[in-house]
Amino acid sequence: MAIGRRVLRLDDVTSTNDVAKSLGKEGEAEGTIVLAKRQTGGRGRLGRRWSSPMGGLYLSVLLRPGLGSDDVLRLTVLACVPVAEAIEEVTGLEVRLKWPNDIIVGGKKAGGILVEGVSKGRELDFIVLGLGLNVNTPLEHIEAGDATSLSAESDEVIDEERLFESVVAHLVTFYKELLSGDFDEEKYVRRSSVLGHGIEAMVGKETIRGKALYLEPNGALVIRSEEGLVLRLSWVNETSIRITNNEEMHANTLRKD
Ligand code: BTN
Numbered sequence: 001m002a003i004g005r006r007v008l009r010l011d012d013v014t015s016t017n018d019v020a021k022s023l024g025k026e027g028e029a030e031g032t033i034v035l036a037k038r039q040t041g042g043r044g045r046l047g048r049r050w051s052s053p054m055g056g057l058y059l060s061v062l063l064r065p066g067l068g069s070d071d072v073l074r075l076t077v078l079a080c081v082p083v084a085e086a087i088e089e090v091t092g093l094e095v096r097l098k099w100p101n102d103i104i105v106g107g108k109k110a111g112g113i114l115v116e117g118v119s120k121g122r123e124l125d126f127i128v129l130g131l132g133l134n135v136n137t138p139l140e141h142i143e144a145g146d147a148t149s150l151s152a153e154s155d156e157v158i159d160e161e162r163l164f165e166s167v168v169a170h171l172v173t174f175y176k177e178l179l180s181g182d183f184d185e186e187k188y189v190r191r192s193s194v195l196g197h198g199i200e201a202m203v204g205k206e207t208i209r210g211k212a213l214y215l216e217p218n219g220a221l222v223i224r225s226e227e228g229l230v231l232r233l234s235w236v237n238e239t240s241i242r243i244t245n246n247e248e249m250h251a252n253t254l255r256k257d
Pocket residue numbers: 014015016017018039041042043044045046048050057058059060101102111112113114130131132133
């Protein structure tokens with residue numbers, strides 16, 4: 001399997017995830033990447049719109065990993081690592097990861113991952129891993145008010161092609177390691193802006209205050225509520241969190257069992 005063996009470069013699309021899904025349904029091989037300069041219907045988690053003007057990186061990778069639908073969460077969370085590695089390599093910026101899918105630079109959101117599974121009957125047929133990154137995007141063209149871009153944070157124009165190539169290279173290594181069981185989850189833990197912190201989790205209509213304890217191997221976030229209950233946050237489409245305490249607390253951040 002080769003991520004990036006085929007790269008479909010497009011100017012305008014509604015959503016690269018949708019193009020990749022159509023290709024997947026037509027039997028496209030694993031590893032194909034759909035890359036676009038602009039999206040008119042880019043979307044993020046929780047049904048939010050993903051503002052996609054020129055200057056950003058918008059790509060989707062088609063994966064047929066033979067994994068289950070449970071792996072959608074795991075991929076969403078852990079695939080932030082190769083993206084962080086690529087940003088760090090190309091820009092030198094420090095990247096933090098906010099569970100489940102946010103790429104944070106300079107304390108603000110610069111990107112995110114949207115993983116969608118497509119089923120055939122009861123089986124998961126393939127997965128589309130979508131990445132949106134504000135690279136050289138002018139901040140005034142980004143709809144979300146609290147967002148940032150890599151160029152705004154580094155005060156430099158970023159080489160978009162070099163960043164794309166680096167993202168692909170890191171994704172290749174990540175995916176190989178993930179499938180073989182060799183991926184070192186500490187790479188996630190040390191970049192996490194959440195683990196060990198006080199948080200407020202909005203799960204559906206409910207708000208839970210507590211502390212983020214550790215990440216389960218399947219990507220679920222385990223928290224202890226103020227009432228002392230230990231809860232697993234895994235319903236990624238319904239959950240968002242806010243960090244309420246930036247002071248790092250002692251935390252057992254990764255459980256292998
Ligand atoms: C999020 O932060 O909620 C995830 C944003 C993911 C956006 C990317 S851009 C490429 C791909 N196509 C989409 O429509 N969404 C993802």
